[in-house]
Amino acid sequence: MAPFEGPVTKLVDLNQKSLFMSVCAIAFNPLFWNIVARQEYNNKILTKLFGGRSQAACYGLALTIFSLGLVRDFLYERALRHQPSYPLLELDEVKYLAYGLLAVGNVLVLSSTWRLGITGTFLGDYFGILMDDIVTGFPFNITDAPMYNGSTCSFLGTALLYGKPAGILLTAWVFFVYQIALKYENPFTAEIYAKRERERAAAKAGSKKSQ
Numbered sequence: 001m002a003p004f005e006g007p008v009t010k011l012v013d014l015n016q017k018s019l020f021m022s023v024c025a026i027a028f029n030p031l032f033w034n035i036v037a038r039q040e041y042n043n044k045i046l047t048k049l050f051g052g053r054s055q056a057a058c059y060g061l062a063l064t065i066f067s068l069g070l071v072r073d074f075l076y077e078r079a080l081r082h083q084p085s086y087p088l089l090e091l092d093e094v095k096y097l098a099y100g101l102l103a104v105g106n107v108l109v110l111s112s113t114w115r116l117g118i119t120g121t122f123l124g125d126y127f128g129i130l131m132d133d134i135v136t137g138f139p140f141n142i143t144d145a146p147m148y149n150g151s152t153c154s155f156l157g158t159a160l161l162y163g164k165p166a167g168i169l170l171t172a173w174v175f176f177v178y179q180i181a182l183k184y185e186n187p188f189t190a191e192i193y194a195k196r197e198r199e200r201a202a203a204k205a206g207s208k209k210s211q
Contacts, residue, residue, distance in 0.1 A: 011165040013083055019166060022079035025072040026174050030181040033065050037126040038188070047127065054127040055119065062122035076170065080159065083166035090163040101157030108150025111139045121147065125192050134193075144186075148178040 013019070040046045046057035088094070113121045115137065119129045139146040155174045159167020 010084055011086060012169055013166070016079065016082045018075070018079040018082045019170075022072075022075045022170055023173060025068075025075045026170065027177050029065070029068050029072055030177060032068065033061070033123060034181060034184055036061065037123040040123075041126040041192075055124075055129060058119050058122060058124045058127045058129060062118055065122055076155065076167075077158070079170065080162045080164045080167050083164045085163040086165050089160060089165065094160050094163070098157045098160035101153045101160065105150040105153030105155075105157060108139050108143070108146040108153065112146035112150070115140065125189055130193065130196060145178070145182055148182065152178065 036046070040057070040061075044054075046061060047054045050057040050060060115135050116131070118124075119127070120131055120135075125131070139150075143149050152171060152175050155171040156168065159165075159171055
């Protein structure tokens, strides 16, 4: 068991600019991709930018989102390094839990990316690149948002690994931001696929009438 070196007088240092930079980066990323993806769906701004090639445009957005994620993770780690540690979070048992959360988080993120592919993962449906069927296998059979939940687990695991209460606070912010994003994304995506089914049904009805 790790020794306690004295009373903890401050769990989170709110005077660190790196903390607020991390807060902003966490909030910015889903806001960015939701705004851009909806503009693409409604106005085809990225497809036009890529000369009418929707798949290339989707890959371009995927690269941008991935790069923004790297920046966000860098800012998160830097914020943790500037924050005070807490003795209870430096126990070996907490470290084991941290590694477990990181493992679960990575499995959820990587397996969902494998299932969906690049376009399925990075908002391809907003570009008109729809999947044939709903994915129901692992990890979607245990959570309907494996990317977001996996990312949240990784944030929490990193916070515990560093022994930083501020990281737990930032993880709560991550969870909140993702829940807000899901409230916008899930109904919109569901409507995209519902529209396709309506169009298919109308096409079938039209073909029957013409026979």
